[in-house]
Amino acid sequence: MFLMSTTQSKDRDTAFELYRGEIYTWAYRLVGRHHDALDVVQDVFLRWIQNDDRSTLRNPRAWLRRVTIHRAIDFARSRSADRKRERKSAKSEVGSFTDQTQQDELRADLVAALDKLSDMQRSVLIAKVFDGLTFARIAAEMEIAVSTAKTHYLRALTTMRHRLGNRWEN
Numbered sequence: 715m716f717l718m719s720t721t722q723s724k725d726r727d728t729a730f731e732l733y734r735g736e737i738y739t740w741a742y743r744l745v746g747r748h749h750d751a752l753d754v755v756q757d758v759f760l761r762w763i764q765n766d767d768r769s770t771l772r773n774p775r776a777w778l779r780r781v782t783i784h785r786a787i788d789f790a791r792s793r794s795a796d797r798k799r800e801r802k803s804a805k806s807e808v809g810s811f812t813d814q815t816q817q818d819e820l821r822a823d824l825v826a827a828l829d830k831l832s833d834m835q836r837s838v839l840i841a842k843v844f845d846g847l848t849f850a851r852i853a854a855e856m857e858i859a860v861s862t863a864k865t866h867y868l869r870a871l872t873t874m875r876h877r878l879g880n881r882w883e884n
Contacts, residue, residue: 729774730762736775736845737782743844744786744828746821750793754786761785776855779845780837783828790825827877835870838863 730737734755741754758781828836837856841847847855853863 730759730778733775733778734759737778740779740782740840740844741786741789744783744821744825745790745793746818750789751786754782754789757785757789758782773855773857776837779840780833783836783840787825787829790822791829823878823881824874827874830877831870831873832866834858835866835873838866839870839874842867 737755737758738751741758742748742751745751745754758778761781762778828839831839834856838852841852841855842849849860849863849867853860856863858866
């Protein structure tokens with residue numbers, strides 16, 4: 715285990731308190747269930763405590779967003795496999811899909827498509843779409859040029875459209 719200075723510990727506590735609502739929102743949008751999102755938030759908090767990299771303190775929101783997205787994708791991927799097994803058994807019994815099943819499928823497809831993006835593309839897309847940040851703010855937060863943020867966003871959109879377009883045209 716590592717030792718953390720009192721100042722560093724307070725900075726982490728303060729930053730986490732400031733962003734815990736956003737962490738929950740990012741997680742919930744990807745996993746779609748309250749308790750699952752809370753599990754993701756808890757995992758992010760544990761990683762936050764265990765991480766002694768000073769770059770997380772320099773830009774905590776970007777670090778927390780990136781880790782939350784990664785963890786939520788991992789969590790959703792494992793849940794998706796469980797749900798597919800459940801749907802197969804339910805489909806054989808019922809014979810049709812419900813709206814909830816279709817929402818679960820869409821969420822699983824979105825998570826799979828997000829998983830195929832680069833870290834930077836994924837982070838920029840989430841910041842722009844989920845958080846509604848401007849390209850200037852995204853660029854400042856991620857320490858990249860505004861034009862680079864725009865490029866990552868457009869490439870992410872193109873990839874998402876390509877991966878989701880065939881099945882989810884509407």
